[in-house]
Protein backbone atom coordinates (compact mmCIF):
# COMPACT_ATOMS: atom_id res chain seq x y z
CA UNK A 1 0.00 0.00 0.00
CA UNK A 2 1.32 3.41 -0.95
CA UNK A 3 1.55 5.74 2.00
CA UNK A 4 0.93 9.44 1.73
CA UNK A 5 4.21 11.37 1.71
CA UNK A 6 4.25 14.00 4.44
CA UNK A 7 7.82 15.27 4.34
CA UNK A 8 10.45 14.91 1.66
CA UNK A 9 13.97 16.29 1.57
CA UNK A 10 16.01 16.36 -1.61
CA UNK A 11 19.74 16.99 -1.48
CA UNK A 12 19.13 19.06 1.64
CA UNK A 13 22.29 20.84 2.70
CA UNK A 14 22.74 23.36 5.49
CA UNK A 15 25.76 25.61 5.95
CA UNK A 16 26.19 27.91 8.94
CA UNK A 17 28.49 30.92 8.74
CA UNK A 18 31.32 30.58 11.25
CA UNK A 19 34.16 33.06 11.52
CA UNK A 20 35.04 33.99 7.97
CA UNK A 21 33.95 30.66 6.52
CA UNK A 22 31.12 28.21 6.83
CA UNK A 23 30.36 24.97 8.58
CA UNK A 24 28.28 22.30 6.85
CA UNK A 25 25.86 20.86 9.40
CA UNK A 26 23.82 18.79 6.92
CA UNK A 27 24.97 17.44 3.59
CA UNK A 28 22.89 15.93 0.77
CA UNK A 29 20.07 14.57 2.90
CA UNK A 30 17.45 12.63 0.90
CA UNK A 31 14.67 11.38 3.17
CA UNK A 32 10.98 10.66 2.75
CA UNK A 33 8.57 10.48 5.69
CA UNK A 34 5.09 9.01 5.27
CA UNK A 35 1.86 9.60 7.12
CA UNK A 36 1.73 7.89 10.49
CA UNK A 37 5.45 7.22 10.82
CA UNK A 38 7.09 6.99 14.24
CA UNK A 39 10.69 7.76 13.47
CA UNK A 40 13.71 8.54 15.58
CA UNK A 41 16.74 10.45 14.38
CA UNK A 42 19.81 9.34 16.30
CA UNK A 43 23.50 10.15 16.11
CA UNK A 44 26.29 11.73 18.11
CA UNK A 45 26.15 15.25 19.47
CA UNK A 46 26.72 17.70 16.64
CA UNK A 47 25.63 15.26 13.92
CA UNK A 48 22.83 17.56 12.76
CA UNK A 49 19.67 16.20 14.42
CA UNK A 50 18.33 19.51 15.70
CA UNK A 51 19.27 21.27 12.47
CA UNK A 52 17.28 18.69 10.48
CA UNK A 53 14.20 18.96 12.73
CA UNK A 54 14.33 22.76 12.63
CA UNK A 55 14.37 22.77 8.85
CA UNK A 56 11.53 20.24 8.59
CA UNK A 57 9.64 22.44 11.06
CA UNK A 58 10.25 25.52 8.88
CA UNK A 59 12.04 27.20 11.79
CA UNK A 60 15.13 27.39 9.59
CA UNK A 61 15.74 27.24 5.83
CA UNK A 62 18.01 24.94 3.84
CA UNK A 63 21.10 26.41 2.18
CA UNK A 64 20.77 24.07 -0.79
CA UNK A 65 18.29 21.45 -1.89
CA UNK A 66 14.62 21.33 -1.03
CA UNK A 67 12.30 20.30 1.77
CA UNK A 68 8.64 19.68 1.03
CA UNK A 69 6.26 19.58 3.99
CA UNK A 70 2.64 18.63 3.26
CA UNK A 71 3.26 19.38 -0.40
CA UNK A 72 4.73 22.82 0.25
CA UNK A 73 8.38 23.66 -0.50
CA UNK A 74 9.59 25.17 2.77
CA UNK A 75 12.39 27.16 1.17
CA UNK A 76 9.87 29.05 -1.00
CA UNK A 77 7.49 30.01 1.82
CA UNK A 78 7.23 33.60 2.97
CA UNK A 79 7.65 34.28 6.67
CA UNK A 80 3.88 34.41 7.05
CA UNK A 81 3.27 31.22 5.08
CA UNK A 82 5.84 29.38 7.19
CA UNK A 83 4.18 30.65 10.37
CA UNK A 84 0.82 29.50 9.05
CA UNK A 85 2.18 26.04 8.23
CA UNK A 86 3.61 25.74 11.75
CA UNK A 87 0.54 27.01 13.50
CA UNK A 88 -1.92 24.78 11.63
CA UNK A 89 -0.08 21.59 10.87
CA UNK A 90 3.01 21.18 13.06
CA UNK A 91 3.39 20.45 16.75
CA UNK A 92 6.69 20.92 18.56
CA UNK A 93 8.05 19.26 21.69
CA UNK A 94 11.33 20.46 23.17
CA UNK A 95 13.86 18.96 25.54
CA UNK A 96 13.22 21.71 28.09
CA UNK A 97 9.41 21.66 27.72
CA UNK A 98 9.16 25.44 27.00
CA UNK A 99 5.96 25.88 28.97
CA UNK A 100 4.80 29.35 29.95
CA UNK A 101 5.46 29.49 33.71
CA UNK A 102 2.67 31.88 34.70
CA UNK A 103 0.02 29.90 32.86
CA UNK A 104 -1.84 26.85 34.11
CA UNK A 105 -1.77 23.48 32.37
CA UNK A 106 -5.10 24.36 30.76
CA UNK A 107 -3.81 27.71 29.49
CA UNK A 108 -0.53 26.27 28.22
CA UNK A 109 -2.37 23.65 26.19
CA UNK A 110 -4.90 26.20 24.93
CA UNK A 111 -2.20 28.59 23.75
CA UNK A 112 -1.66 27.26 20.18
CA UNK A 113 -5.42 27.32 19.61
CA UNK A 114 -5.61 31.07 20.23
CA UNK A 115 -3.95 31.55 16.83
CA UNK A 116 -6.66 29.55 15.10
CA UNK A 117 -10.17 30.60 14.31
CA UNK A 118 -12.07 28.55 16.88
CA UNK A 119 -14.91 29.34 19.25
CA UNK A 120 -14.30 29.28 23.01
CA UNK A 121 -16.35 26.08 23.22
CA UNK A 122 -14.33 24.34 20.50
CA UNK A 123 -11.13 25.38 22.25
CA UNK A 124 -12.33 24.05 25.57
CA UNK A 125 -13.28 20.68 24.09
CA UNK A 126 -9.94 20.34 22.32
CA UNK A 127 -7.95 21.30 25.44
CA UNK A 128 -9.81 18.89 27.70
CA UNK A 129 -9.42 16.06 25.21
CA UNK A 130 -5.68 16.71 24.85
CA UNK A 131 -5.08 16.95 28.60
CA UNK A 132 -7.12 13.81 29.14
CA UNK A 133 -5.09 11.94 26.53
CA UNK A 134 -1.87 12.54 28.49
CA UNK A 135 -3.52 11.66 31.80
CA UNK A 136 -3.26 15.07 33.45
CA UNK A 137 -6.86 16.04 34.17
CA UNK A 138 -6.14 16.24 37.93
CA UNK A 139 -3.46 18.88 37.20
CA UNK A 140 -5.54 21.11 34.94
CA UNK A 141 -5.13 24.17 37.17
CA UNK A 142 -1.52 23.57 38.20
CA UNK A 143 1.32 25.72 36.96
CA UNK A 144 4.55 24.24 35.54
CA UNK A 145 6.51 24.89 38.78
CA UNK A 146 4.06 22.61 40.60
CA UNK A 147 4.65 19.70 38.20
CA UNK A 148 7.35 17.06 37.84
CA UNK A 149 9.55 16.98 34.74
CA UNK A 150 7.60 14.07 33.31
CA UNK A 151 4.32 15.89 33.89
CA UNK A 152 5.69 19.04 32.24
CA UNK A 153 6.66 17.01 29.19
CA UNK A 154 3.19 15.47 29.08
CA UNK A 155 1.73 19.00 29.09
CA UNK A 156 4.07 19.81 26.20
CA UNK A 157 2.79 16.75 24.33
CA UNK A 158 -0.81 17.83 24.92
CA UNK A 159 0.08 21.31 23.67
CA UNK A 160 1.71 19.82 20.55
CA UNK A 161 -1.28 17.58 19.89
CA UNK A 162 -4.17 19.90 20.75
CA UNK A 163 -4.74 21.10 17.19
CA UNK A 164 -4.33 17.53 15.85
CA UNK A 165 -1.38 18.44 13.66
CA UNK A 166 -0.22 16.28 10.77
CA UNK A 167 3.32 16.22 12.13
CA UNK A 168 4.86 16.37 15.59
CA UNK A 169 8.55 17.20 15.80
CA UNK A 170 10.24 16.43 19.09
CA UNK A 171 13.87 17.32 19.83
CA UNK A 172 15.22 15.03 22.57
CA UNK A 173 11.88 14.81 24.36
CA UNK A 174 13.18 12.51 27.10
CA UNK A 175 16.63 14.02 27.66
CA UNK A 176 15.69 15.48 31.04
CA UNK A 177 13.63 12.56 32.29
CA UNK A 178 14.30 9.43 34.31
CA UNK A 179 13.67 5.95 32.93
CA UNK A 180 10.10 5.62 34.12
CA UNK A 181 9.04 8.99 32.75
CA UNK A 182 10.89 8.39 29.48
CA UNK A 183 8.91 5.20 28.93
CA UNK A 184 5.69 6.97 29.85
CA UNK A 185 6.40 9.79 27.36
CA UNK A 186 7.17 7.36 24.54
CA UNK A 187 4.08 5.32 25.30
CA UNK A 188 1.97 8.48 25.26
CA UNK A 189 3.44 9.56 21.93
CA UNK A 190 2.96 6.07 20.53
CA UNK A 191 -0.68 6.01 21.60
CA UNK A 192 -1.39 9.38 19.96
CA UNK A 193 0.50 8.32 16.84
CA UNK A 194 -1.70 5.25 16.48
CA UNK A 195 -4.93 7.00 17.36
CA UNK A 196 -4.56 10.04 15.08
CA UNK A 197 -2.06 8.77 12.48
CA UNK A 198 0.09 11.76 13.39
CA UNK A 199 3.58 11.54 11.93
CA UNK A 200 6.13 11.70 14.75
CA UNK A 201 9.73 12.59 13.99
CA UNK A 202 11.95 12.96 17.01
CA UNK A 203 15.62 13.11 17.82
CA UNK A 204 17.06 11.11 20.66
CA UNK A 205 20.25 10.09 22.37
CA UNK A 206 18.36 7.97 24.75
CA UNK A 207 18.94 4.19 24.64
CA UNK A 208 15.84 3.66 26.75
CA UNK A 209 13.58 4.91 23.97
CA UNK A 210 15.26 3.17 21.01
CA UNK A 211 12.98 0.15 21.46
CA UNK A 212 9.96 2.32 20.60
CA UNK A 213 11.23 3.45 17.21
CA UNK A 214 9.69 1.97 14.10
CA UNK A 215 12.28 3.60 11.91
CA UNK A 216 15.72 4.72 12.97
CA UNK A 217 17.70 7.25 10.96
CA UNK A 218 21.31 7.61 12.03
CA UNK A 219 23.13 10.85 11.24
CA UNK A 220 26.89 11.12 11.29
CA UNK A 221 28.68 14.38 10.55
CA UNK A 222 25.60 15.76 8.84
CA UNK A 223 25.01 12.78 6.58
CA UNK A 224 22.60 9.86 6.74
CA UNK A 225 24.76 6.91 7.82
CA UNK A 226 21.90 4.46 8.22
CA UNK A 227 18.13 4.36 7.69
CA UNK A 228 16.47 1.23 8.99
CA UNK A 229 13.10 -0.14 9.94
CA UNK A 230 13.28 -0.85 13.65
CA UNK A 231 9.99 -2.24 14.93
CA UNK A 232 11.38 -4.42 17.68
CA UNK A 233 8.11 -4.20 19.55
CA UNK A 234 4.81 -5.73 18.60
CA UNK A 235 2.93 -3.52 16.13
CA UNK A 236 0.43 -6.08 14.93
CA UNK A 237 -2.65 -4.80 16.72
CA UNK A 238 -2.36 -1.43 15.01
CA UNK A 239 -4.90 -0.22 12.40
Ligand SMILES: Nc1ncnc2c1ncn2[C@@H]1O[C@H](COP(=O)(O)OP(=O)(O)OP(=O)(O)O)[C@@H](O)[C@H]1O
Nearest residue numbers: 016017018023025044045046047048049050051052
Ligand atom coordinates in the same frame (compact mmCIF):
# COMPACT_ATOMS: atom_id res chain seq x y z
N1 LIG B 1 23.49 28.59 14.33
C1 LIG B 1 24.60 27.88 14.17
N2 LIG B 1 25.76 28.46 13.79
C2 LIG B 1 26.89 27.72 13.60
N3 LIG B 1 26.96 26.39 13.76
C3 LIG B 1 25.84 25.76 14.13
C4 LIG B 1 24.61 26.46 14.37
N4 LIG B 1 23.67 25.55 14.73
C5 LIG B 1 24.28 24.35 14.74
N5 LIG B 1 25.59 24.47 14.37
C6 LIG B 1 26.54 23.39 14.25
O1 LIG B 1 25.98 22.38 13.41
C7 LIG B 1 26.29 21.08 13.92
C8 LIG B 1 25.00 20.31 14.13
O2 LIG B 1 24.30 20.89 15.21
P1 LIG B 1 22.95 20.26 15.78
O3 LIG B 1 22.49 21.16 16.85
O4 LIG B 1 22.04 20.01 14.64
O5 LIG B 1 23.49 18.87 16.37
P2 LIG B 1 22.70 17.75 17.18
O6 LIG B 1 22.89 16.47 16.45
O7 LIG B 1 21.33 18.21 17.45
O8 LIG B 1 23.54 17.69 18.53
P3 LIG B 1 23.05 17.40 20.05
O9 LIG B 1 22.86 15.91 20.13
O10 LIG B 1 24.21 17.87 20.86
O11 LIG B 1 21.80 18.18 20.29
C9 LIG B 1 27.08 21.28 15.19
O12 LIG B 1 28.46 21.13 14.89
C10 LIG B 1 26.78 22.71 15.59
O13 LIG B 1 27.89 23.30 16.23
Ligand SMILES: [Mg+2]
Nearest residue numbers: 049050051171
Ligand atom coordinates in the same frame (compact mmCIF):
# COMPACT_ATOMS: atom_id res chain seq x y z
MG1 LIG C 1 20.28 18.69 19.18
